[in-house]
Amino acid sequence: MQDSDAEPGSGGSRERAMFPLGSPLLPGAILPLHVFEPRYRALARRCTDNDEKFGVVMIERGSEVGGGDTRSDVGCMAAIVQHSELADGRWVLLAQGRERVRVMEWLQDDPYPRALVLEWPDDTGALSTDERRAVVARLRRVRAQASELGALGASAAESAAIDDHLAELGDVTTDATPWSFQLSALVPAGPFDRHAMLTAPGPTQRLAVISEILDGVEELLAGR
Known part of the structure; x- marks a missing residue:
């Protein structure tokens, strides 16, 4: 699926690969990742092959490894700015936070976590x-x-x-x-x-x- 594709009948939400982590990602922040789990290796392959962003949400309860976690319904899209696939199949990624999103629906974690997400812009406001x-x-x-x-x-x-x-x-x-x-x-x-x-x-x-x-x-x- 290309980065601009939307799910039919989803009210503008898009199906995204998701990477739950122990800490949230903020828009503009840099995120280094060492990817070793098979499911996230598949995520890295999808995103690098198709120039796609992936979503990052905070794990509220549970572990980053193995699944079975409780995830936040607010996250941040991440764009991969550097990547390298190692000889043993692991990946080294450098990503940057982009737009904030709401998770509208979690899909099956197959072959990696996926969700329908909708961009959530900031309220307008000025700071003196x-x-x-x-x-x-x-x-x-x-x-x-x-x-x-x-x-x-x-x-x-x-x-x-x-x-x-x-x-x-x-x-x-x-x-x-x-x-x-x-x-x-x-x-x-x-x-x-x-x-x-x-x-x-x-x-x-x-x-x-x-x-x-x-x-x-x-x-x-x-x-x-």
């Missing part, structure tokens, strides 16, 4: 320059505090790259949706907080979620 600078400044303060306490969880090079990106985001005035997702990717958060950022209806609500996450991080840091 002051709002952007304020949340960026707060995130930078939290990261600096975490670094002083040895709780940043990133190498010096990774931390420097994030700080540089945050400095850039403080002065960016591009569309609020991609901006808010770029910021979300830099927030220190676990899978469920990251999922809350993904599922926020629009950029204004996403900033509110980020503020709540930073409240929690600051509380944890204060107790160290």
Whole structure:
């Protein structure tokens, strides 16, 4: 099936290969994958042969390996930007998050997880320059505090790259949706907080979620 094909009578939803993971993928974020399960090898073959995207959803309960998991009904499409098939049949993929989607119906996991998905655009909304600078400044303060306490969880090079990106985001005035997702990717958060950022209806609500996450991080840091 080509990337633009829709399922007849599905209300615009499309059948997509799906890759449930332990953490959600955000639009714009980079996702490296080492594919070894036979079902996901077949997924990689389908997507690379047909230049197709695949969907990524968070596993809410269960394991990434073997199936039998409980999956979120909101995810993100991923486009493969680099790939390599190894001699033993494993794949190394580098994908990037694209549009957000809702899962309308899960299909049989044969030969890999599949679902009918419908694109879910952000609600329209604007973020002022002051709002952007304020949340960026707060995130930078939290990261600096975490670094002083040895709780940043990133190498010096990774931390420097994030700080540089945050400095850039403080002065960016591009569309609020991609901006808010770029910021979300830099927030220190676990899978469920990251999922809350993904599922926020629009950029204004996403900033509110980020503020709540930073409240929690600051509380944890204060107790160290």
